[in-house]
Structures are given as C-alpha cells and as structure tokens.
Amino acid sequence: MGALTTEHLLNIEDLNVEDIHTVLDTALSFKEVNERTIKKLPTLRGRTVINLFLEPSTRTRTSFEIAAKRLSADAINMSPAASATVKGESLVDTAKTLDAMDCDLLVIRHRYAGAPYIMSQNMRAHIINGGDGKHQHPTQALLDLFTIRERFGGFEGLKVGIVGDIAHSRVFGSLAPALKLLGASVTAIAPATLLPARPDLLGAGYIHDLDEVLGHLDVVYLLRIQKERIDQAPFPSLREYARLYGINRDRLGRMKKDAILMHPGPVNRGVELTFEAVDTAANLLLYQVNAGVAVRMALMYLLLGGDRDGTLA
C-alpha cells in the first residue's frame, strides 16, 4: 500500500509508527531522485499545491516549493505582503476561498497555533502544517527523524537531548513526542526560564545542566535562539547562554564517539555552536536540509494518494 492513516499532517501525532516509517522510506526514494540530473516526476501533474506562508521563511517555503515542483504539481505561493489578510479576511474565509479554487494540498505557516487545524476544518484539501506559532513543526521533525534513522538505523534506545528554548519551540513540540513514540528517550535541557511553567508535563525528562548528561547522549539537538527577540530574552546575555548551553571544542570532546549534533538552522554561530563546532557538524546540518526536500516530497506524494499510480520512480 504505502498510504498514510491520516489525511493531513497537522501535528506529528497524526502519524503512527508505521506512518512515520512509510514517510521516511518514501523520502529515501525521493532523495535518490533529487540526486539525478533530471529531478522531476510526473506524479502530481495537474494538482494545485498552495504554500500559504504568513510568517517570513526562506528555507521551509523554498523546500516545499521545490518539492511540489519536482513532483510536477502547480505550486502557488501566497506570502504576507500579497495576502488578503490586509483586508481583514479571516482565516476561515481564506480557507473557504482557497477551497473553492480547487486547491488539492495546502501548506500553511502561521504565527497562531492551531491555524492548520482551522484550515483542515474548512477545506477539502490535504493540509500540511509548515510551522504554527510555538506549537508544532512536524515536517522539521520528520526530516530530523530521517537524518537520525539514516545515521543510527533506528530509534529504539537512543538517548536524545534537546537543548535550548524548550518553552517556545515548535520544533521541540513535534520532535519530542515523535522520538518518544519511536522508542528513543528524550531529555529537555534548558534553564528554568526556558522551560514551560510545568515542565513535569513536558512528556520528556528535563534537566538544567547540559554537562551532566552530555557524555551519555547519542543525539545533541540544539534549538535555535531567536536572536531577533533578544531584548525580551529570559537569559542575561547570548554570551552567558553560549557558555552554559553552547557546543564548543571542550564539549565536543566530551560527547560520545558516535554522537551527532543537530540543529534546525539557521545556526547562530557563536551562540548554539562555536564556529569550530559548526564546521564539525556542517555535513549533518546540510544533510537535514537535503532530507527536508525529500521528506516534503514524500508527504505530498502520500497525502495526495500518489501511491495509487505506483509510479514513484
């Protein structure tokens, strides 16, 4: 078969274990397609894919647009400037309008948690959450899972530490539950000010001291510090953050031999990672980006039922 048990990807919880492996397996095939000179499949010819990005984004929007075009879909971008939200149109009305234009698949990035759900309730299209507020970013989680699975062969028993602004991270919001579902153990590593008010409800272990666990981790996942919001940041300074939670030469030396560094990008060099540490991690960070296109192609393919044709490659 190959199809998923869900019609949408609103939250990572929409996928069960088998779904996740189906996405990752399919992405592996698309990754090979992307290495060809002619990176193009006719699979979604005549399908209308709309990328509605109501927050600025380069990587994610471009990644989705490339994914749609490589599958021969008609890809339409709608960005903040162009959006009718300037005329005060509600999200529900936007959903119904795009639905009336016979949109097949909508990718939405929005500053409000739950926006993708609203779209799914008001459209016939399949919906992919491209990041909603501080809530979830499930395609980021899937490309991270792809990367981890390729590196370790699976998830069972892996020790993953996720470091940084846990409280406001949509990356954490999708990645942590997925890793748990797949049998990895997840530890949130952050100062109290960057943990949610009730960290006991995180669904993951938590700890303040990175150095206490660093040597036991298989994956050290560094969340991005929102430098552009540093004025309201709940820590004294970037330098202080880097000293306590940044990866530098010393900490690199204390990691397990096969442990990997991950980051959703773009990295703040000198904050989450020193310049030296970025160089060490570079190949894997770019592997994540590369996997992102393949994972998004896989999701579009599987949600739009491309499997019926059986014409993946």
Place this chain on the structure above:
Amino acid sequence: MGALTTEHLLNIEDLNVEDIHTVLDTALSFKEVNERTIKKLPTLRGRTVINLFLEPSTRTRTSFEIAAKRLSADAINMSPAASATVKGESLVDTAKTLDAMDCDLLVIRHRYAGAPYIMSQNMRAHIINGGDGKHQHPTQALLDLFTIRERFGGFEGLKVGIVGDIAHSRVFGSLAPALKLLGASVTAIAPATLLPARPDLLGAGYIHDLDEVLGHLDVVYLLRIQKERIDQAPFPSLREYARLYGINRDRLGRMKKDAILMHPGPVNRGVELTFEAVDTAANLLLYQVNAGVAVRMALMYLLLGGDRDGTLA
C-alpha cells in the same frame, strides 16, 4: 468558432452579448476540468502570462495564476515590492519592456483607472483588466454573470439590486452595464453619499431605501465596504450602515423565495451581512470564487486563440 470579437478585456463593454455567452459557455467546460483530479490542459503551453498586480490582492491574483497554470502557460508574478516602479519607471515603459520580453497575455491590477488601456496601447500582448482603480473589474462581472446564469438559466427580466458604495465600486462599474446589456434591470441601492454626484447618469435606476425594493429583487448583490478606509467613510458608522443596508435575518425573511445573495468577497461579517446571513449565502459566495478560476481560464483560452487547436478537453 468560439473566438471573441475583442483582443483585450479592458472594459466589460469590449464584449458583446454573444461574446459574453461564449466566455460563460467555455468557462462551464473549464469548471468541469477543475473538478477532475488532474486539472491540467496543454492548451497554452509555451505562452507567457504575466500577472502585474500593483495593488495588494490574494483572491484575484491567485485565481489568475491558477488559471494560467492549469492551462500550462508560463505564469510570471510581478508585485508592488518587486516592481521597477520603485525606480520611477513609467507605466508606458513597463508596458514596452514586458512587450520586448515577448509576453503573450498581461493581467494588470492598478490603482489608476485606465492603466489596462495604456498597456494595450503599448504592447502586442492581450490585456486583461484585473481591476483598475474605481473604474472596472470585468472578470469579477463575468464570474458574477456565470453564477447568475447557472442559477436562473438566463438574464432576461431579472431584477438585480446592487447595494453599497456605488460611487467608488469598480465591481458595479463592470457588472451593471453587463446586466443591462443582457436584459436584466439593475437598481443601485445606496445613501446619497455613496452614489455618484449625478446618479441620473448611472445607467441604472437608483434608490436610497433597500427595504422598499428588497421583496422584488431576484439578485441582491452586496458591495464590499472598504473598512480599512472607514475613517474617511461618508456614513456615520459601520453599525449605522449595517442597520440600513446590511442583510440580517429579518431582511432574509423578506426576500423572494428564489432570490439569491451575492458578494464579491471578502465579506465584512456583521456589516454587509450578519454572521447568520453569511451562512445562508455561503455556498453561492464560494460558487462565485470557483467560477472565477473557470472564467479566467476561459478568457485566457479565448483571447490567446486556443480555439484554433480545438483541444479544450
């Protein structure tokens, strides 16, 4: 045949009665195409369609872009931010530049009435007016006509009331003359402050009191109030406007049994229509949006002479 008697759609008056029915008939075929899984025809392969939108727009720009792509044209978007108008290039120079790039069809939205005409005088391309100032919006009129014809089977003898800011409405500017041409009777319904200075020159009857005619109308067409310009609005308040000209439960009850509500969207809920009335009208409002893509496909097809191939479906 199927071709039109005009090379451009600058004003609705460019189309005669037969032209209008040709557009609507062709749109009906494309509407069926849009209901398929594979919404794609090779008709305009290798044609260059430029969407030059110098006012913000979601619905209309997206509708045209989808239309062009479903016909396999190469669709290029040019928006205010990207536009060379920041370098002070005149509209004439923009026209000649795009012409030199062998543009086949230009869709233009511009805040100045007459901008599409200027383009048509300086380009070999076919021009479609996507809305020019307070002047005309002929593709909106055509999708409205499509909707009305599908509902009533024709136009002869229909009583249409158009309610709201008649003086500044490009929707009225295109729809009213078209309806008259097709044999419907049109009444402009607005306070004196929202009628032009010489309403006797409107080419339509006019009246201030909606309730006086409501029970006789087959179509109640509500123009959009520009809430974002409410500070200079020539009426006391939105609440006052809604009380006198908005459709609410009471007025719904006094409409003819088969009468329909129309609106060009997006609706200001609680102003032109109460939340309840929107729900009553919703299906038809979305039918208008849906018809919009099909009508725009039909225009592109007919203007670019796709009929020569006879390969519509």
Place this chain on the structure above:
Amino acid sequence: MGALTTEHLLNIEDLNVEDIHTVLDTALSFKEVNERTIKKLPTLRGRTVINLFLEPSTRTRTSFEIAAKRLSADAINMSPAASATVKGESLVDTAKTLDAMDCDLLVIRHRYAGAPYIMSQNMRAHIINGGDGKHQHPTQALLDLFTIRERFGGFEGLKVGIVGDIAHSRVFGSLAPALKLLGASVTAIAPATLLPARPDLLGAGYIHDLDEVLGHLDVVYLLRIQKERIDQAPFPSLREYARLYGINRDRLGRMKKDAILMHPGPVNRGVELTFEAVDTAANLLLYQVNAGVAVRMALMYLLLGGDRDGTLA
C-alpha cells in the same frame, strides 16, 4: 561543442572571446524560439534554477525567470521580503542551504560586490551574477554585446563612448572590459566627480567633454542616473547633468550617421535622453530587453550543459 570554458558567470572576464561568441550565437537561436507562438523547449526539464534577488528588480528578475521557464526548468524566486536574511543568516549559510536542496543554477543579485563569488565557493550549482553592488553585471554586458554585434556585425575597431556615473556603475564594470577584449575602443565620458579616484586605472580612455568625441562614436552608451539617490549626487542638479551629458536633438544631429544610442533601462526621460531622443532610440532600447531573455536562456543552456543533448530547437 558549444560549451563554455567556465562553470560560472561571476565576472565578464570568466568568458574568453570564443565563449562570448558562443553565448551570442546560442542567444540568436533562442531569440528565434522566443518569436514562436510556443516559446518552450524541454532542455532544462527537471533542473532547479533559483533566482535570489536581494535588491529590488523587475526587468532582470523577470527576464531570468522567463528564460528559465521557457527552457522548462523549475524556477524558484527568492526575494528580500521572503529571505531568511531577516533572521540574520549569512550568505555562506544561504549558499550551503540552497546547495543542500540540490539547486542546479543560482542567479544572484546582491548589493555587495563579490557575493556571487561567495556563492560559487559554497555551492555545487552554476552561478550567474545578476548584478553585484557597483562591481559587475555581466548578463547586461552580454545583451549589449548581442545588440552591438547584430547592428555592426562585429566589434573590431568600433568606437564606444560610455557616458555617466562611471565610478558607481556595474554596467560599465562588465561592458568596458568585454568591449576591449573584443577589439573595440572604449571611452569613459563623465565629469571628474563621476569617475573613479584613479581614472588612469580604468582600463579605458576617459574624457570630460561629451561633445568633443560625440561625432566620432559608433555607440553612445548612456548609463542610468540613480535619481532616487539624487540627494547625495555629486553633480549640482539633474538639469545641469542633462545639459552636459544628456542626448537631445542637437546632439542627435551631431552623431555619426550609423551611430546608435544604448541604455540599460529604465531611462530617466529628460535626463540621460530627452523625450525626443528616447523615441529615436526606442527600438534599440527594446531590442536590448528582448536580447536579454535570449542571452539568459543561452547562458543557462550552456552552463547547464544542455549542449550534450544537442536538442536546442
């Protein structure tokens, strides 16, 4: 063969004489394609072309986008608003990210001289400089060369005067060395304030008085005055500039019989050229724009090795 000796077009100096003629010959074929009803070749199907324009532009960005689409490439636009540069991502990180998405060809316009070089050092993609700061704009030079060669049959012995803001012109930076390489003689014509500090290092002759050389020139190339920066302009007024360096009826009359006027566009009417002179020059200015699409198609085709298929037309 047909291929070029370079993998990138960062500077005009990347091309030798034979390369330049190969580009112009290939562009001539594409110019014919662009005159067809169906302006489309399958040559770059499945290739990913990214247009990264970090300065506002209409003509150049649209020209590249049309070129890519007519060759059937998947064309992705990235503009300032959408760009992750708002998140402080470095150019190097942007390069590596786009590389990881398997971009085949990147067109970059950037306000910093050397930005295209940085991209070429950090990507596997072919890079085309779409204009970098005050440094170079090699595709503009190539379309100018195309225009000159079509008009004069060659370059040997031609006398070319380039008039205006030599010091800050990326157009001059690419065009002057190319013309010299091809055997033309180039004179920079400008007041001392618009010449570089050491005009003796220009690689071209220079002179302050247009009228002294006007009657000897085969090509009078007028650079664009940046009116939007007029407040810091190093000359007293636009009127003064127009009087000394603008082409008017009198100067038109003193040009050689077969001499041509060229301008990269958009023209400031009344400054570089009077309204009357623009009309005289109009056909050629638009010929330049037209050649621009063909030249960009040729570059994409040649850099991406389309010649291997031998399926140009």
